Amino acid sequence: MLIDSTLREGEQQFGVYFDRSHKEELLRLSLAAGVDEVEVGAVGPSPEHCRELEGLLLYGAMLKDRRQSLSLWCACRPADLRMAAGLSPDRLCMTVPVSDAHIRRKLGLDRQALLGHVARMLGLARELGVAYVSLGLEDVSRADLSFALSVARLAQDKGAARLRLADTVGVLAPAETARLVSAFRSAVNLPLALHLHNDFGMATANAVEGLRAGADFVDASALGLGERAGLASLEQLAGYLTLRLGAEGYDLATVRELCASAARAANMTVPANAPMVGERIFWCESGLHVDGLYKAAELYEPFEPSRVGLSRKLGVGKKSGRAAVARKLGELGLAACGDMQSLTDRVRALSAAKGRVLEDEELLALAK
Template sequence: MLIDTTLREGAQLFGAYFSMEARERIVSGLLSIGVDEIELGWVGQEGLDELVRAIGKRRGRTALSVWSPCREADIRKAAGLEVDRINIGVPVSDLHIRNRLRIDREGLLERLARTVLAARLLGMDYVSVGLEDLSRADPDFALRVAGLAQDVGAARVRLSDSLGLLTPVKTAQTVATFKKALTIDLAVHCHDDFGMATGNAVTALAGGADFADASLLGIGERSGIAATEELAAYLTLKEESHAYKVENLRDLCHFVSQAAGVPIPRTKAIAGKDIFACESGLHAHALSKSPELFEPFDPSRIGADRMVAVGGKSGRAAVAHALARRGLELPEQRLTVLVDEVRKLAWELERPLTEVELTKLVEN
């Protein structure tokens, strides 16, 4: 199941500032996709209470949550919000415990127990504890923290690879270890510093994790985290284990791109404009016969269009098919000449030809 944290992790992206209107539109889009949980922001964030009220009963089956540091004062603030879950962050590496919190391991355990108990006493039924910087922590101590969280009433433990250091293999091993030790829900939060976030998240879910964090376009601190659109599409179209409404993903990604000031590469998985574009002669010819030969799924499933163009890499079959789509057919000799002209012009322009440019070549 997916926890979308575009409005918490994503909002921490350098230079990203979401207006209230943008935040409401992102939530509406996520609700239409059917993500399982939306992390709306962090305790103390400006406008958070207003956003929660604006969503109201529109949430349907989607759970709403907020993030909080491991402090009782912040827990009390969170209790005043009409959300379903609270995600408490607690660092488990000695580097963070010592240099950031200025306490020792025993002090951390005491603080965690006190904070989770306070949350439960304040009526929060679903408390999630995020183990931050897990990949640099002492594994035995991290397990001890997770076990304590479970013992004092947490409903979920979230494993955070805060610096994106894990590989899929290591992720699978880590999930298996914690899954064996716990009876409560298990989630992962995978950063993308080495480009493995989505792969690690998929691996974690396949290995028994109940939830995976993600954000639209994968935006977040530094290189960001696993991408919502990639996970939702994979789980729906490839694994067929979920039924997210993936036809709405691309429009929402493009809105987030504009709102956050993050351009979408034209080859970006799921969201890019050219992911179903083809110029190569062999592939273009094959697509004309059987699209599934070189496409992982029908473009229409995600609201995309197939685009086949001729250019410097096109052969006779591809050019002939392009003409056939226009109801045209040329003799072999003229077709050979046209192929040469298509390649020549494409190399001069350094791109495939447009429909108008191809038509002009044919007319000439």
């Protein structure tokens, strides 16, 4: 269901460079997290790069279980296809543009010539013994739908094992994604994958709706790393699929570890409030919410923090009410004092002066 493209699309983000040790750790953690397929990288002209890809495929083969796959990406060109086939990935993801702008301005072809090219490339893949070709339809979200469907039917006839629909510049909204998936679902009998960019902040929502509409796979990356605004978020998708839709097999604590590793490798910091993985997403100060959390955590939490390897922290400060301060005192082994309003006022004043939540020791000092 989830294809982790951190090693391929993620490294395409501006300024991100993964060395070999980074790549091995990201691959190990992705497989340990239960991701269904890991896109190990894209073939390139450098012999050193191909040797690295070969090493990563061998390393991943020792770690993955029988339901997991390792894939490589390549452009729809004979030299790239031969190079990728020679590395023997479980799956080969080959991409061709299907929007008229890309066909004309990038490839210098017309529609009929593109169809012929796709047929020849899939024929070459068969000659090379590639068992599983996933044909990506680049910029399908801006393509003429009837032509894109004709490419899909041709791919099915010529032996493609999967189609991957790419919202290359992230223009789709969830309802549009669902309609696109439904159109392809009705036209071909192939597994469908989605590659969704996040330019308008829709990628993860688009991925969920695409899966609901009948897609079988969706590309994602740790922290949404990728070109421009990135891809659908791996951690958000794994979390939603597991905790809301009942999917099994994803270890969310390990997904969080994967995101931390990706952030270190990319020289980034995981935002404290990042969904699913931010260190402080279960920290609470607001009086109403703190009081509710003391009474029943599910009142203000969508799931138990331990499910993603996090913990709850309840603090008092400028936003706290009397009930929250009293409960925090009880947590620290003190009974509520006679004038809780006065103590609460002092808590709020000190917190405002310091510009932060109070430490336990500071609260105890005020309560004396």
